[in-house]
Amino acid sequence: MYLERDKYFADRPVVEFILGGPLPDLTKTTVFLVRDDPNEDYGPDSFKGKRLNEGREVPFLLKHVGSNRIEALAIGMLNGETSDDLYTVPSLVEHQDQLQSLRHLFLGNIAQEESELSWIVYGNITDLLASYPKLETLKIRGSFSVKAFPERLPALKSLVIESVGISADEINALCACHFPELTHLELWLGVEYRDGLSDVTALAPLRSGKTVPKLTSLAFCNSDLTDEIAVFFQDAPVLEQLDHFSLKYGTLSDKGAEALLANKALSGIKSLDFSHHYLHPKKMALLQEQFPQAVLGEPEEADYYKDQDGTETVDRYIAIEE
Amino acid sequence: MPKVFFVGGLEDGRWSSFAQHAQEFGLPRPIPVALKTIALQAEAWLHTLPMGSFVRLDTFGRQFDSLLPFYHLGQRPRQAESDASLSPTEISALEDHYYHGAILAPRQLALGFADFLTCLAQANRPDIVFLQDPLEIITLCDKTACHQRLRAAGVPTAQALPSTVLPQILTYDMLRQQMATQGWQNAFVKLxxxxxxxxxxALRLSQDRVAAWTTIAAKRGTEHPSFFYNSRKIHKLYDHASIATLIHGLAKEGLHSERWFPKASLEGHSCDLRIVTVAGRFAAAVLRQSKTPFTNLHLGNKRADPASLRAVMTAKAWDHLQDTVTAVAKLFPKSLHLGIDLAVHSNFRNHAVLEVNAFGDFIKGTSWCESPYAAQMRWLKAQR
Structure with a gap:
């Protein structure tokens, strides 16, 4: 697993915004705001230089593209080589009047070549969520905090959060929100020591499907609680409405596989993804036999330790921990 | 047709492949010479060659005895710059600790090899045609010297830190300090x-956080020079102490640090190009795809057709890349072949030369040409 920059977002090619270059077709592309070329000089009114971004990029972009024209926006590294970005979110909130056309937002179109996933930080997104009720697609790669989600996100169709640890507070806030139009939900839950969940029952509202009536695609990825999720989602009501269910990039082991095998609701799901797992070959074969539609891939290697008293510890790793 | 001498390790496939290519092209069979047998008598050996002979120089091979004479040759120059030099007794003892992948006194080995190459260059045999000039090989086997030559000529390269001039020893704290001064978060540190x-x-620092990907591993419980080795398994480290141990351990061998800029990615892999030039021209290339910062093929990375990278670049960006390759070849005009590692930036516009390899032409799965060896056979045939 080695995250790359998305070349497509919201079904549109991601096209870097280059000052002086031709403006891309704003209805057919995702505008990619990034500052990754130390040799490029954007001129005196630009955000060039070694200083931190301080929120200058968004107004800079708007000045050159015009108000209320951008439909899809992806944010890359704006702080030179530092992936901490505490300016962009407030800046998007501040300029919401000029971004009324925005429907698709991707915070953190950043490759692992550029930054560790856990080092990408966007601060508090509470106001951002409240400022853009018309958003249809939201993807965040990195960490953030949130006090509360709006009561409803009426237009949101796709929500993807790629993280090494989404905290219980954030999950609770998300689960309290009603998503009448949401069809795709993908949460990279991460690990507890990175502030991730320790108890999967926090996912109960999603299990019932009540807050996500139109959901057809659900993914819990990059989690060290994969087995627990597999158990917790046994015969979950939400599964009945899905045509895709994924537990990829996690720590699925034979214990979780038992629960999947016993899960009658899974057979009706067209597409299943259990790749990046720690299954015994026999369990793999059983799982594949029962779910021919499932993607499994190759097993990962766990680390085995023996303590002095002889007890064996097994360490399984999620795809991206740092 | 003058005789062609193949000098190198003879057991790792390079020699047999070279000989086979010669046969396929109807050239006389090259004469194999084990590098270790002439290491200590370079000049005398050269004088035994017939007039106008061609000499291909290749790398040592993997056996310890093929390295041994170069450790001895390197002792004097190493002693002159550092107290880390190995004495003849210590060199003999090295064999007990040798295993494939061990990082054993690479600076002394390189100085010894340079001494041998200098002897070849200075022997008075202007009629001999070295397929690669011995003095150019010396530069190519020194990442710092090679980088300096490229940069001075304006070839696109990543910036390097100034700290790597031996015998100055780079400590981890100095490295961090220098990275901070330059405003770098990411660096590649190489022997x-x-x-x-x-x-x-591949080192990443931000505030107090650190993350490193590395192939360097340390054996526990020994203070011997073979303490460090290259693991084929890439591991990640997240603590300053472990990283500092590796940096401190290897710094006396000389470290070259360059800025780590994000490489272009395709199909979920970061990638770069190995381009082989023969007689100054593009001969072959392979796209190396990796799920780590390292693209070296022996680490289990994928080979792919460079056309897939070319397809997503503008014609202008691609032409510029080709100009860079030509420019590199011009900087080493007496090297018949070069293995150029070049990465395209993740913006698909810019690129930089990562390394130039003196012995980088033994590579499989390339596109665009028959093979680097075949291109050299054509060149040899044209020399009749």
């Missing part, structure tokens, strides 16, 4: 003399 991803680390 100054090393091949095949020997002793490399």
């Amino acid at each position: 100054r003399h090393g091949s095949s991803a020997s002793g490399i680390m």
Whole structure:
């Protein structure tokens, strides 16, 4: 697993915004705001230089593209080589009047070549969520905090959060929100020591499907609680409405596989993804036999330790921990 | 047709492939010479060659005895710059600790090899045609010297830190300090003399956080020089102490640090190009795809057709890349072949030369040409 920059977002090619270059077709592309070329000089009114971004990029972009024209926006590294970005979110909130056309937002179109996933930080997104009720697609790669989600996100169709640890507070806030139009939900839950969940029952509202009536695609990825999720989602009501269910990039082991095998609701799901797992070959074969539609891939290697008293510890790793 | 001498390690496939290519092209069978047998008598050996002979120089091979004479040759120059030099007794003892992948006194080895190459260059045989000039090989086997030559000529390269001039020893704190001064978060740290991803680390720092990917591993419980080795398994480190141990351990061998800029990615892999030039021209290339910062093929990375990278670049960006390759070849005009590692930036516009390898033409799965060896056979045939 080695995250790359998305070349497509919201079904549109991601096209870097280059000052002086031709403006891309704003209805057919995702505008990619990034500052990754130390040799490029954007001129005196630009955000060039070694200083931190301080929120200058968004107004800079708007000045050159015009108000209320951008439909899809992806944010890359704006702080030179530092992936901490505490300016962009407030800046998007501040300029919401000029971004009324925005429907698709991707915070953190950043490759692992550029930054560790856990080092990408966007601060508090509470106001951002409240400022853009018309958003249809939201993807965040990195960490953030949130006090509360709006009561409803009426237009949101796709929500993807790629993280090494989404905290219980954030999950609770998300689960309290009603998503009448949401069809795709993908949460990279991460690990507890990175502030991730320790108890999967926090996912109960999603299990019932009540807050996500139109959901057809659900993914819990990059989690060290994969087995627990597999158990917790046994015969979950939400599964009945899905045509895709994924537990990829996690720590699925034979214990979780038992629960999947016993899960009658899974057979009706067209597409299943259990790749990046720690299954015994026999369990793999059983799982594949029962779910021919499932993607499994190759097993990962766990680390085995023996303590002095002889007890064996097994360490399984999620795809991206740092 | 003058005779062609193949000098190198003879057991690792390079020699047999070279000989086979010669046969396929109807050239006389090259004459194999084990590098170790002439290491200590370079000049005398050269004088035994017939007038106008061609000499191809290749790398040592993997056996310890093929390295041994070069450790001895390197002792004097190493002693002159550092107290880390190995004495003849210590060199003899090295064999007990030798295993494939061990990082054993690479600086002394490189200095010894340079001494041998200098002897070849200075022997008075202007009629001999070295397929690669011995003095150019010396530069190519020194990442710092090679980088300086490229940069001075304006070839696109990543910036390097100034700290790597031996015998100055780079400490981890100095490295961090220098990175901070330059405003870098990401750096590649490599052994100054090393091949095949020997002793490399991709280092990332931000405030008090650190993350490193590396092939360098340390054996527990020994203080011997063979303490460090190259693991084929890339591991990640997240604590300053472990990273500092590796940096401190290898710094006396010379480290070359360059800015780590994000490489272009395709199909979920970061990628770069190995381009082989023969007689100054593009001969062959392979796209190397990796799920780590390291693209070296022996680390289990994928080979792909460079056309897939070319397809997503503008014609202008691609032309510029080709100009860079030509420019590199011009900087080493007496090297018949060069293995140029070049990465395209993740913006698909810019690129930089990462390394130039003196012995980088033994590579499989290339596109665009028959093979680097075949291109050299054509060149040899044209010399009749």
